[in-house]
Amino acid sequence: MDVLDEVFSVVRDRVRNPREDSYVSSLLSDPKGLDRVLEKIGEESFEVVIAAKNGRDGEIVAESADLIFHLMVMLAVKGISLDDVRAEFARRRK
Numbered sequence: 813m814d815v816l817d818e819v820f821s822v823v824r825d826r827v828r829n830p831r832e833d834s835y836v837s838s839l840l841s842d843p844k845g846l847d848r849v850l851e852k853i854g855e856e857s858f859e860v861v862i863a864a865k866n867g868r869d870g871e872i873v874a875e876s877a878d879l880i881f882h883l884m885v886m887l888a889v890k891g892i893s894l895d896d897v898r899a900e901f902a903r904r905r906k
């Protein structure tokens with residue numbers, strides 16, 4: 813398991829078993845529900861674009877990690893696994 817698998821596994825657990833000290837649980841307890849996660853994906857995407865235009869490598873990496881993390885939260889809510897995404901990349905590979 814690499815770190816993305818490890819984090820995804822924790823995220824999936826938070827979706828099933830909310831905890832008070834959890835960022836994922838706090839995001840999902842928002843009255844907007846999944847829409848709040850989708851808003852975060854929109855915000856983080858914008859931050860990636862700004863970082864790629866003007867930022868240093870460290871900012872681009874940090875904002876990319878935030879975006880990938882929020883995509884993982886959405887996938888976990890939808891019951892889609894990282895392996896499903898891996899399989900899609902494998903299918904597309906030339």
Ligand SMILES: N=c1c2ncn([C@@H]3O[C@H](COP(=O)(O)OP(=O)(O)OP(=O)(O)O)[C@@H](O)[C@H]3O)c2ncn1[C@@H]1O[C@H](COP(=O)(O)O)[C@@H](O)[C@H]1O
Nearest residue numbers: 818819820822823826833834835836837852855877878881
């Ligand atoms: N990898 C991450 C991770 N990356 C980013 N974030 C959070 O994503 C948020 C990024 O959003 P912003 O930059 O807009 O910051 P913010 O102002 O705090 O966000 P909002 O108040 O606007 O929601 C921050 O609060 C970060 O802490 C993460 N939160 C948790 N994880 C991992 O996810 C797993 C579950 O974490 P918990 O749910 O906290 O237990 C654990 O393995 C964690 O290490």
